[in-house]
Amino acid sequence: MSASAPPPLHGPAFDADPHPAYRWLREHSPVHRMELPGGAWAWLVTRHEDARAVLADPDMLKDPARGNEVWRGARMGLPFDHRPSLVRSMVNVDGDDHTRLRKVAGGAFTPRRVRTLVESAERVTAGLLDRIAASSEADLVRDRPSPLPIAIICDILGVPPEDRAEFHRRAAVIDASAPEEIAxxxxxxxWFDDYLGRLVDARLAEPADDLLGDLVEAHRSGHLTRDEVTSTAFLLLVAGHETTVALLGNLFLSLLRAPEHLERLRRDRDLVGPAIEETLRLESPLQNATWRFPRTATTVGGVALEAGEPVLVSLLAAGRDPERYDDPDVFDPERGESHLGFGHGAHYCVGAQLARMEARVAVNAVLDRLPGLRLAAPEEDLRWWPSMIMHGLFALPVRFDTP
Ligand code: HEM
Incomplete structure (x- = not known):
């Protein structure tokens, strides 16, 4: 890649392997003015130090109303970004409102509550692996342990069993956000707007001991508006589903690329947790953090930014910054380094402990149940989501030995 021409930041080559482009940006344009569809543009931050500073900065606002006119005019957010019943959640607000919303939802993700979900995660995973293990091949992304994250979100929210298949099918459309599916x-x-509204009505009529029940109680006592209740439920679905699926796919791919690691993990399960952390650094499931807008004129990495100019922090690029990590492109489960894969600062991922638990359960089950696991397609044939947001595989075909 030449030093003068910025590399393309979209298209099949970028989707298949974005790392060379990010390397170029870190070296030549670490706070890069990136053109976006519809005439908009954004600052893309790729160095670890700058990324961490932006994420920690309370003057980098999350409220989309703070975006400049060009950004708002290009309607860069997804189609639901303009619905109060789906967007009044912690990810789109700042300051006291953020603290209030985060506190109510955070109760669902304490280590104690997460422990109570382990049993449910193990049951769902065992059922899936019963199905998978009966054959000698599978797709670890599509047949995946994928119903796992959505099943857990349904447990947390209290979605009744009879609605779950439809909930799952609809959630896949929202999360995919591939261009052909935008319509x-x-x-x-x-559908979600309507469905979540009905769930809230049901909780208003009859209180329940689940997160939605807690949110509805907070509404009854005046701490949350009704829009904030439905928006929080919707956020958990959007934030916690494909991210966890992508983490699992990216982790299995890292292990299948280096079978010696797979065997080491099979023998030493204490390495499963560190391998999950290493995947969050090396193949961050979220390519970029969510939009931020400076409250006032500021500088990032020596570059001047005006108030309201949109900023994206590339978690994927920051995770491979050689200024921060030795041999940054190498998957080393024993590295023991922190990372930005769950973000940093006030908006740090609420579901981090839950995602880690789900990944541990899924990886252990696959290691237990699928001996001789190997890729069933050349790595260059694997397709990645064409997305500015996600960094995850469409499919991960594998073979394994049957007893
Ligand atoms: C491997 C899986 C996951 C990854 C990689 C991930 C990553 C992240 C990141 C990077 C952020 C910060 C975004 C920013 O600052 O712009 C975030 C925020 C958030 N995540 Fe996750 N997440 C995962 C799983 C989950 C799960 C399972 C849930 C809940 C069910 C969840 C709920 C949230 C919420 C609610 C926020 C917003 C927090 C706030 O604005 O204060 N995430 N996540």
Whole structure:
């Protein structure tokens, strides 16, 4: 890649392997003015130190109303970004409102509550592996342990069993956000808007001991508006589903690329946790953190930014910054380094402990149940989501030995 021409930041080559482009940006344009569809543009931050500073900065606002006119005019957010019943959640607000919303939802993710979900995660995973293990091949992304994250979110929210298949099918459309599916997002969003509203009505009529029940209680006592209740439920679905699926796919791929690691993990399960952390650094499931807008004129990495100019922090690029990590492109489960894969600062991922638990359960089950695991397609044939947000595989075909 030449030193003068910025590399393309979209298209099949970038989706398949974005790392060379990010390397170029870290070296030549670490706070890069990136063109976006619809005439908009954004600052893309790729160095670890700058990324961490932006994420920690309370003057980098999350409220989309703080974005400048060009950004708002290009309607860069997804189609649901303009619905109060789906967007009044912690990820789109700042300051006291953020603290209030985060506190109510955070109760669902304490280590104690997460422990109570382990049993449910193990049961769902065992059922899936019963199905998978009966064959000698599978797709670890599509047949995946994938129903696992959505099943857990349904448990947390209290979605009744009879609605779960439909909930799952609709959630896949929202999360995919591949260009060809954008049209379907509108109608699917209508469905969630309506469905979550009905769940809230049910909790208002009859209180329940689940997160939605807690949120509805907070509404009854005046701490949350009704829009904030439905928006929080919707956020958990959007934030906690495909991210966890992508983490699992990216982790299995890292292990299949280096079978010696797979065997080491099979023998030494204490390495499963560190391998999950290493995947969050090396193949961060979220390519970029969510939009931020400076409250006032500021500088990032020596570059001047005006108030309201949109900023994206590349978690994927920051995770491979050689200024921060030795041999940054190497997967080393024993590295023991922190990372930005769950973000940093006030908006640090609420579901981090839950995602770690789900990944541990899924990886251990696959190691237990699928001996001789190997890729069933050349790595260059694997397809990645064409997305500015996600960094995850469409499919991960594998073979394994049957007893
Ligand atoms: C491997 C899986 C996951 C990854 C990689 C991930 C990553 C992240 C990141 C990077 C952020 C910060 C975004 C920013 O500052 O712009 C975030 C925020 C958030 N995540 Fe996760 N997440 C995962 C799983 C989950 C799960 C399972 C849930 C809940 C069910 C969840 C709920 C949230 C919420 C609610 C926020 C917003 C927090 C706030 O704004 O204060 N995440 N996540």
């Amino acid at each position: 379907a997002i509108g109608t699917t969003t209508d």
